[in-house]
Structure formats: structure tokens, C-alpha cells
Amino acid sequence: xxxxxxxxxxxxxxxxxxxxxxxxxxxxxxxxxxxxxxxxxxxxxxxxxxxxxxxxxxxxxxxxxxxxxxxxxxxxxxxxxxxxxxxxxxxxxxxxxxxxxxxxxxxxxxxxxxxxxxxxxxxxxxxxxxxxxxxxxxxxxxxxxxxxxxxxxxxxxxxxxxxxxxxxxxxxxxxxxxxxxxxxxxxxxx
Amino acid sequence: xxxxxxxxxxxxxxxxxxxxxxxxxxxxxxxxxxxxxxxxxxxxxxxxxxxxxxxxxxxxxxxxxxxxxxxxxxxxxxxxxxxxxxxxxxxxxxxxxxxxxxxxxxxxxxxxxxxxxxxxxxxxxxxxxxxxxxxxxxxxxxxxxxxxxxxxxxxxxxxxxxxxxxxxxxxxxxxxxxxxxxxxxxxxxxxxxxxxxxxxxxxxx
Numbered sequence: 001x002x003x004x005x006x007x008x009x010x011x012x013x014x015x016x017x018x019x020x021x022x023x024x025x026x027x028x029x030x031x032x033x034x035x036x037x038x039x040x041x042x043x044x045x046x047x048x049x050x051x052x053x054x055x056x057x058x059x060x061x062x063x064x065x066x067x068x069x070x071x072x073x074x075x076x077x078x079x080x081x082x083x084x085x086x087x088x089x090x091x092x093x094x095x096x097x098x099x100x101x102x103x104x105x106x107x108x109x110x111x112x113x114x115x116x117x118x119x120x121x122x123x124x125x126x127x128x129x130x131x132x133x134x135x136x137x138x139x140x141x142x143x144x145x146x147x148x149x150x151x152x153x154x155x156x157x158x159x160x161x162x163x164x165x166x167x168x169x170x171x172x173x174x175x176x177x178x179x180x181x182x183x184x185x186x187x188x189x190x
Numbered sequence: 191x192x193x194x195x196x197x198x199x200x201x202x203x204x205x206x207x208x209x210x211x212x213x214x215x216x217x218x219x220x221x222x223x224x225x226x227x228x229x230x231x232x233x234x235x236x237x238x239x240x241x242x243x244x245x246x247x248x249x250x251x252x253x254x255x256x257x258x259x260x261x262x263x264x265x266x267x268x269x270x271x272x273x274x275x276x277x278x279x280x281x282x283x284x285x286x287x288x289x290x291x292x293x294x295x296x297x298x299x300x301x302x303x304x305x306x307x308x309x310x311x312x313x314x315x316x317x318x319x320x321x322x323x324x325x326x327x328x329x330x331x332x333x334x335x336x337x338x339x340x341x342x343x344x345x346x347x348x349x350x351x352x353x354x355x356x357x358x359x360x361x362x363x364x365x366x367x368x369x370x371x372x373x374x375x376x377x378x379x380x381x382x383x384x385x386x387x388x389x390x391x392x393x394x395x
Binding site: 172 | 251252253255308310312313314337343349350351374379381
């Protein structure tokens, strides 16, 4: 995606705001260090992103004991986004590879010892408008001891989650009330 | 304990049991058996009444969403106590051993479960040390459109590929299967207001 268009909401590019977001993320004492930024992209860029996603060749991928959803790689690695993420996470990020996930009725991701993720920082860009959590499809983190941390689905938001040791994520099953609906988000780990 | 108190007499004839042995071991995608009208009608009614008095807790995880009782082996309810005693009786254990040719210890787990609209159990194999046979007794009827079917997966090179068999719950039916790395199964989402009510658990070896 070109860089001529301003991508990130200018409000979030102000030094003071960026500092607040970084502080909120890095200085969290929570067992679930995370920050969600709403209205993250500019309206024009968000429309462009939606258009780009709709033109992707998203293919269904099923591993019965782990997941059922459609995925596609997506290029979304502008300097503006990398600089923002570098600043907030204090990690040098020159490139970031996202995967677009599309979940519809009956899709899911479950935990499986063969697919454990190493600790890292998840970046989740939500591109689903008006999603009802009662339909399922919620990206959910769990510490494996019964505590779960669901990420509220909010269109045009970006979530940064520090996945500490022992923290794993799954995608809640999409039930029949989500029939004919599409749950879309982009994910990357840095 | 006489099995006649709980089971329809047709299932206790020696010839039938021999046929079940063959069917159980030959059934695909992994050894299993469905015995319709296994429980006597009057027992289904009193079991439903007894379960109606039990506390069901919602269970949610990456793998499932449904409501379940605590382990009914410790229930104070006389009907459920008697049902647990029937399932773990030497006679019933022998009945199951004859059909499955699997050595059982007599230890069982027993839970009541209710699946309501949108509830589900995603694919898994049930493997836990000691579990030999998974079983479920359906206590009410569902139609295909209600969802809630038990679905069995075929595996290729020990990797589950697709659902090849489904059981739509019918009151009084007993379904059981051998627990192994191949016993991948799921309970499909319930799609209507019809509840799916079962007593289920495992026979241990």
C-alpha cells in the first residue's frame, strides 16, 4: 500500500499521545499487558484497507484439531506504521508481515500443544464493523489457568498484546447467529 | 444388579451381544456402537426428572460451550445414584467388555450435560490416561435441523480429515466408542431452542 496517503489518525502521531500509548502498554502491571487504540487509521486509509482485503485471495485453511478459517498474507508495512509500532513497543521494526484472517459460521481456533506460540507481541488490526460478541469469533487470550482476556472486536482498531510465557490465544467459535457475517482481522507477531 | 431393570431386554440376549462385538469393532471411522432404545422408557423419564433437580454450571473454553453437572457419582439423588451404580456394576462392566473386548476396571465418570442454542464441543479425541470407552445416553429427541449431532471424523495418517458419521440424539439411545488417538469427534452446534440433554462419561481400564 502506498505511503502518499496519511495512514494513521493524525491524533495518534502527536508526541504526547504516542507517549501515553507507550506508557499504557509498557508500564502495565497487568497479567495481560495490552493496549487497544480505536479509530486508528484515517477514514480514507481504512476504506482503502477494506478494499484491499476484499480483493485478497483468501483461502480456507482447516486443521481439524487446531483451526478452521480463511487466511491470506497481506502487505501492510509502511514506514508510518512501523515507526508507530517501534515507538510504542520500543522495538526496532522495519518490516511487519500481517496475515488476514476471515472467520465465518463454524470457524474457530482451539489451543493445541502442537501449535503453541512463543512469547511475543501480537498486533491485531480489527477490520470488522458492528460485530456482536454473542456471535463468537472473539480473539481471546488465556493463561491456561482459567483466566481469559477477550479482545473486544472494534472496527478500525489496533491492539498490541504482550504475550508473556504461558499466555496463548484462540479464536472463539463463530455460531449460527454470525451466519452470513464476516469476522476479519489482521494479525502479526513482533 | 440386574441389567433388566434399566436396559430393554432385547439387548441382553447372548446372540445379540455377539453381533454387537462384530459391529463395534468393524464400525468406521473407529470402533463405536449405537444402541437405540437402550434404556427403558420409564427410566428415561425419571432420569430427566432427577437431572432437572441438579445444578448445571456453564462451561466455556476454546473447545466448548455447554452446561454440566458436577460428577454424578457423588449425587445424593436416589435415581442418579442408582443409575451410576447400574453403569459401574459388574454386570454392566461385563456387558461392555464383551462387546468391546476392552478390559475395564469398573471405574467410571458420569456427568449430566445440557447443550442449548449455540452450544458446541469442537473436535478432540477424549484421551486421558485410563479412559477406555466414552459413552453418552441421550435423554431427549433432536431432529437434524436442531443441530447437536455427535460427529465422528475419519483420519488419514492419524490426522483427522472429515466427518464421516453423525448421530442425531434420540431419547434412550446409548452411543459409545473406544477412546484412542483416532477417536476424533465433536458435538455440532445446537441451532434451535431444543435442548440436548445427555448423561455421559467414560469407562476406565
